[in-house]
Amino acid sequence: MxxxxxxxxxxxxxxxxxxxxxxxxxxxxxxxxxxxxxxxxxxxxxxxxxxxxxxxxxxxxxNSFYLIRNLPVYELLEKHFLETTVYQGSVYGVSYRTRIDEDNCVALMPNGHLSLSLDKDSFELLGVEGKPSRFNHRTNCRFLVSVDLTDSSMAPGGRGYQRLITGLRSRLQLKADFLLSHHAGGGDSLQALLSRYDWSEHRxxxxxxxxxxxxxxxxxxxxxxxxxxxxxxxxxxxxxxxxxxxxxxxxxxxxxxxxxxxxxxxxxxxxxxxxxxxxxxxxxxxxxxxxxxxxxxxxxxxxxxxxxxxxxxxxxxxxxxxxxxxxxxxxxxxxxxxxxxxxxxxxxxxxxxx
Known part of the structure; x- marks a missing residue:
């Protein structure tokens, strides 16, 4: 039926x-x-x-784009990556083959905002501020963490930065296959990150x-x-x-x-x-x-x-x-x-x- x-x-x-x-x-x-x-x-x-x-x-x-396999999300907060890529603008990244209604999903936007859509257990492990997803139905089972990486409070060494990167390195240890692209001529800024992981370039x-x-x-x-x-x-x-x-x-x-x-x-x-x-x-x-x-x-x-x-x-x-x-x-x-x-x-x- x-x-x-x-x-x-x-x-x-x-x-x-x-x-x-x-x-x-x-x-x-x-x-x-x-x-x-x-x-x-x-x-x-x-x-x-x-x-x-x-x-x-x-x-x-x-433009071509990159698939980085099993990328730790804390790498998006690494100082060199922030300075050469995120702060320059026009970088686009999104977790690949993750399901927004079931898995932890990540997006890095060209304005420097990092968005994490997390299940309840992952959100509690991460230990940073967030808000319940507006798509929860009866109980708060998903949470959204949105961080402006260009804000002064998120500068490397700052309090907010340390709390987030510690959560991603030590407590949650979130990893995902990741699609990453940059505006024309900006691909060189990604090379340091790519050199540390298994990646492939795609047209x-x-x-x-x-x-x-x-x-x-x-x-x-x-x-x-x-x-x-x-x-x-x-x-x-x-x-x-x-x-x-x-x-x-x-x-x-x-x-x-x-x-x-x-x-x-x-x-x-x-x-x-x-x-x-x-x-x-x-x-x-x-x-x-x-x-x-x-x-x-x-x-x-x-x-x-x-x-x-x-x-x-x-x-x-x-x-x-x-x-x-x-x-x-x-x-x-x-x-x-x-x-x-x-x-x-x-x-x-x-x-x-x-």
């Missing part, structure tokens, strides 16, 4: 914004910066079978797929006739190469393309997976805007950015939680006249996107 709470989809939060890149108050750059930990970027280009050179160059130029994985005779919504910059939830559902199906024809002989999917709809003869679907930096997403958005300025049959393109499901944070420094969904993504629908539609989505157990 099916469990009662599985007969409906997890609730989600969706914030929609319509504006123009030409508006100085547009929030696209801010939203891109606030999603620190991106694991997948998906691009859909209608009436296109191969990306132009300038756009393809951006796909191939996303983001790029996949290209040509979709033919794709049913898609009739998209215009006003987009008054297309429900945002239906549009995102269709966009996800296109990215996963799932048909929305909903033929009577198919039992795979009941998805349908929103009305009014049209058919594009071909579309290029590109996905990039890894630990992806916001700076690279910025460059990709700018090149897609350039692409849309050229005369062509279709006047729109979409870009969707997914955050790590098990990251301790989602938007900015806000805590991220998973029960059934774990969504944290944004989708940008761009038009040739520089207008855009921005959709920000999280699961039911996150705060509303800013």
């Amino acid at each position: 099916m469990c009662a709470d599985l007969d409906q989809s997890p609730r989600s939060l969706l914030v929609c914004e319509r504006s123009s890149f030409l508006d100085q108050k547009n929030r696209v750059n801010t939203q891109v910066e606030q999603m620190h930990f991106n694991y997948k970027v998906s691009v859909l280009l209608p009436e296109c079978s191969s990306a132009p050179h300038h756009l393809d160059a951006v796909f191939n130029s996303f 983001p994985e790029i996949r290209r797929h040509i979709l033919t005779d794709l049913s898609c919504p009739l998209l215009t910059s006003d987009l008054q006739s297309c429900d945002p939830h239906s549009f995102l559902e269709w966009l996800g199906a296109a990215d996963a190469h799932i048909s929305c024809e909903n033929s009577s002989s198919s039992f795979l999917s009941a998805l349908v393309c929103p009305e009014p709809k049209t058919t594009v003869s071909r579309a290029l679907s590109v996905s990039i997976c890894g630990l992806l930096l916001p700076q690279d997403v910025h460059r990709l958005i700018q090149q897609i805007r350039c692409y849309l300025e050229q005369p062509r049959l279709e006047s729109w393109a979409s870009l969707t950015v997914h955050g790590f499901v098990d990251s301790p944070v989602s938007w900015g420094n806000e805590e991220h939680g998973v029960l059934r969904g774990g969504d944290n993504f944004y989708s940008l629908l761009m038009f040739h006249d520089h207008t855009y539609h921005l959709h920000l989505a999280t699961g039911a157990h996150d705060t509303c996107p800013p």
